[in-house]
Structure formats: structure tokens, C-alpha cells
Amino acid sequence: MPKPEFTDYEKRLSADHEHQCRALLTAQLIWRICRTRKCGRDRACTGPMLVSAHQDRKVRIQREIGLSGHACARLPACIVTAQEPAFHLFEDIMDELRKYQIEHPEYRLPKFDRCLKGRQLPQDQSNP
Numbered sequence: 001m002p003k004p005e006f007t008d009y010e011k012r013l014s015a016d017h018e019h020q021c022r023a024l025l026t027a028q029l030i031w032r033i034c035r036t037r038k039c040g041r042d043r044a045c046t047g048p049m050l051v052s053a054h055q056d057r058k059v060r061i062q063r064e065i066g067l068s069g070h071a072c073a074r075l076p077a078c079i080v081t082a083q084e085p086a087f088h089l090f091e092d093i094m095d096e097l098r099k100y101q102i103e104h105p106e107y108r109l110p111k112f113d114r115c116l117k118g119r120q121l122p123q124d125q126s127n128p
Contacts, residue, residue, distance in 0.1 A: 009067075010067055010068060010070060010071045011071075013067075013071035013072070014070065014071040014072075014074075017071060017072050017074075018049060018074070020094065020097060020098065020101070021045070021049075021075060021076055021079070021094070022044070022045040022046070022076065023045075023097065024090070024093060024094055024097050025045035025076055025078070025079070026044040026045045027097075028093065030045060030078060031043055031044055031045055033078075034047065034076075034077075034078040035077075035078065036048070036077055036078065039078070045076050045078075047076055047077050047078070048076075048077050049074040049075065049076060049077075050074060050075065050076075050077050050080045051073050051074055051080075052073070052074065052075040052079070052080040054075065054079070054080070054082075054087050055072055055073050055074075055075060058072045058073075059072060059073050
């Protein structure tokens, strides 16, 4: 039996994961202490997303169900370098945010959406 194609599904999971991480860090004003200058200038979490060892358990779970694990492997740079207690606090608040988003699906951060959209390059152009 051929393996099902999850690329579109994983792209959606990855986009949702990134949006949730950045929304949480923006709402909690983490950009004030983030060392990434872009986050401070934008007053929102818009810095790079990096592969994190904190996510190894979630990557393993995704691989067990047949996904590649790339959808949840990355976190914002400030969380990648965070100590374990700070990361656990991040996870706890993330769980609360997910519950809130289920109850209130219209919840958006318009300023964050504008910052993130302005950072992305058009699909047909490369970075000079």
C-alpha cells in the first residue's frame, strides 16, 4: 500500500504551529527581552524559526503516525535558547492559548499578521 501524501497537511500544521508560537510570544510581550533586533523593531515575534531540541518528543510522535515531523520541529529563536523551566512555562501557556483558540476561532493578532506578511518574499522571487 503506498504511503499517503501529507505535504499539504504538514504545510498547514507548520503554518498553524508557527502562527501559534509567534502569537503567544507577541501577546506575552516577549519581544521586549528578545535579543533579535527585528522582534524589537516590529514589537512582535518576527525573528527566525530554528530547529529545537525541545521539540524532539513532538517530532517523534509525528513520525510514529506517519508524518515527517517537520511541522513542529521549529521554534522562535528566543525559545530555542531558553532554559528548561522557561520552555515548560511556554508550553503551559501555549496549551492555554490553544484552548482559547478553540473556544474563540476568530481570535487574531492583526499587527502580528501584518509584520509576518511584510517579512515574506514573493514566491517567484529569491532573496538578493
